[in-house]
Amino acid sequence: MSMNSIKIFFSLVLSVLLFNSCEKEVNINADWEDITIVYGLINPNDSVSYLRIEKAYLSDGDIFQDAQIADSNLYKNFLEVEIYSNNKTIVFDTITIFNKEDGIFYAPRMQVYYAVTKNQLNTNDIYKLKVTNPESGKKITSETKLIDASHISFDYPNYSVSFVNDKEIIFNAIKGALYYQLNIRFHYTEGIISGNDTSFSAEYVDWVFPAIYSSDDLGGEELEIPYFGEEFYANLNSHIPHINNVIRYGGQAELIISSADRTFQTYLDLNKPSNSIVQDRPAFTNINNGYGIFASRSVGGKMVSLNSKSEKKLVDDYPDLKFQF
Structure with missing residues (x-):
């Protein structure tokens, strides 16, 4: 319903309330x-x-x-x-x-x-x-x-990743997908010290990036997602508790690419917040005899190590996190 329609609708309701003294109840719901x-x-x-x-x-x-x-x-x-x-x-x-x-x-x-x-x-x-x-x-x-992103290929990084410098994650688009979102998940082992005992658990911290789109859904296009190395450490520093009775062993970084098809991308575009004064947007659905969305998504990625300089920076510049490698 457009804004003009809403204004007319409520004007009509107000007119009924003001001028129809015989009608005690007004039902504004349709059947x-x-x-x-x-x-x-x-x-x-x-x-x-x-x-x-x-x-x-x-x-x-x-x-x-x-x-x-x-x-x-x-x-x-x-x-x-x-x-x-x-x-x-x-x-x-x-x-x-x-x-x-x-x-x-x-x-x-x-x-x-x-x-x-x-x-x-x-x-x-x-x-x-x-x-x-x-x-x-x-x-x-x-x-x-x-769509299938399980075998998505990366041009960078190959075996190790650097967060000492600003760089880009570079990968190739897959057939059938338009929407891509990167999550860099840093895995580590945490040991909580209690007296003579230490209890270990596997932990991780996510660093999620804004989504990007490929120019088409044919696959093969080289896509780049830039990152600032300092933000990797700032993200760890803000999400990992600073406590004394702990030891932590740094692990690998998991590059996770979530992808989705053209239907999902269109649905997101039509439902994202608008900065325009024109708020009326077409309702999107690909459901016959109903409303909603039925689409395809897939997740792929790879595990890489932090290079030696990146490991050293985490240990030396963030001693409160108590990491070892």
């Missing part, structure tokens, strides 16, 4: 309509795939309060959900997750649809989604072509 909302990003390398499937709802009160009520969002009956290609059909079932972050919708428990997809998805296939409501007979469909 309820069954609108299915689907969100799904399929990764061929995931052991388990999840789909969020819910319904739109009407509210006579605060829509944000009603969003916190599971019954407002969920179908009361079980939906038949499957994805299929030419060779295989995968059936989804319901499961409740308990770690959804707080937000507009109900949390931390949330019902989703899931299927075990380990070694079940072929990256060369187009997968079609079909959701059937057995009570109404309504069918919702979509499709996506899978």
Whole structure:
């Protein structure tokens, strides 16, 4: 609904309230309509795939309060959900997750649809989604072509990475993807000293970069993500606790590239915050007979060591972190 439409709408409501003294109640809600909302990003390398499937709802009160009520969002009956290609059909079932972050919708428990997809998805296939409501007979469909970043190639770094200087992570785009986001994950081992005992655990710190886009989805394009070396150390210094009874052994840096297809990139572009005074934007969906998104994503990367100068800088310049190599 446009801003002008909203203004006209509320002007009409105000007119009714002011001039129609016989009408005691005004119902500004339209008749309820069954609108299915689907969100799904399929990764061929995931052991388990999840789909969020819910319904739109009407509210006579605060829509944000009603969003916190599971019954407002969920179908009361079980939906038949499957994805299929030419060779295989995968059936989804319901499961409740308990770690959804707080937000507009109900949390931390949330019902989703899931299927075990380990070694079940072929990256060369187009997968079609079909959701059937057995009570109404309504069918919702979509499709996506899978992408695979598991073998993404890097031009830099090869075996070791430097954070003493400012450099670029250089890698090659994969076929079918437009969206790329880098996360540099530094792994280390932490030992908490308690008397004569030391308890060790594997830890890591993430350094997430803004997403970039390739110029097309044909694959092979060389992409660069620049970084400032000092920010690597500043990120570690701000996220790792400064405590006395600890020893830490530095490990490797994991370069993680998350990628997604053109559908996901278009969805993000149309839903990102706008600085324009024109707030009306087209609603994007690739769900037939519903709303939402069904798209492909994939994650790839490699492990590299810090070069000797980078290790020395971490030990010498940040003694409070108590790192050894």
